Amino acid sequence: MFIGIIEELGIVKSLATKGGNLHLQVEASFAGKLRLNESVCHNGACLSVKPISKKLYEVMAVKETLDRTNLKHLKVGDRINLERSLPANGRIDGHFVQGHVDGVVKCKSVEKLKGSHVFTFTCSKEDSKLVVQKGSIALNGVSLTIANTKANTFSVAIIPYTFEHTNFSSIKKGDEVNVEYDILGKYLLNYLEKTKK
Numbered sequence: 001m002f003i004g005i006i007e008e009l010g011i012v013k014s015l016a017t018k019g020g021n022l023h024l025q026v027e028a029s030f031a032g033k034l035r036l037n038e039s040v041c042h043n044g045a046c047l048s049v050k051p052i053s054k055k056l057y058e059v060m061a062v063k064e065t066l067d068r069t070n071l072k073h074l075k076v077g078d079r080i081n082l083e084r085s086l087p088a089n090g091r092i093d094g095h096f097v098q099g100h101v102d103g104v105v106k107c108k109s110v111e112k113l114k115g116s117h118v119f120t121f122t123c124s125k126e127d128s129k130l131v132v133q134k135g136s137i138a139l140n141g142v143s144l145t146i147a148n149t150k151a152n153t154f155s156v157a158i159i160p161y162t163f164e165h166t167n168f169s170s171i172k173k174g175d176e177v178n179v180e181y182d183i184l185g186k187y188l189l190n191y192l193e194k195t196k197k
Contacts, residue, residue, distance in 0.1 A: 004094035004143020041083040044141030044178040046099025094143025095136040104176040130181035138180040
């Protein structure tokens, strides 16, 4: 379980495809503290780690993960949002994030305002049912509040700290971003659709 508060921007150091799976080596300051198979969120996708050194670890993304996320677009040198799992006695500063990416949304526009940025994304008609104004959403693993919704689009406001300390600073129009919709909304929608007669 995660909370969508990014700890660090990791650096992709190497990429290799083996048997249809993508193996990534990531540089992060906390790499030396990781245990084998510990869960770390990468742009919102939960992956199990294999420690290599004090600054480097490896993860593997299988076909299911690659099909649903933007990890398939990563290049060596890219910055990736990282969050370790929530300790049982930790504070929930964002919202509950599972690290189970639902898919990707496309950036429609980026508007720079005085003191913040507004990012607008497009989603499918089906997924728009899960987007609620002032509700929670995780984009590239970042816990955010939905500012506005229109048809199949939604906007989020990014404060300067988040812009500077996550890879939101490199997102531009047309980019795909990993999305995890709020778990409570997904369960409620699933229940309502199954009980509809």
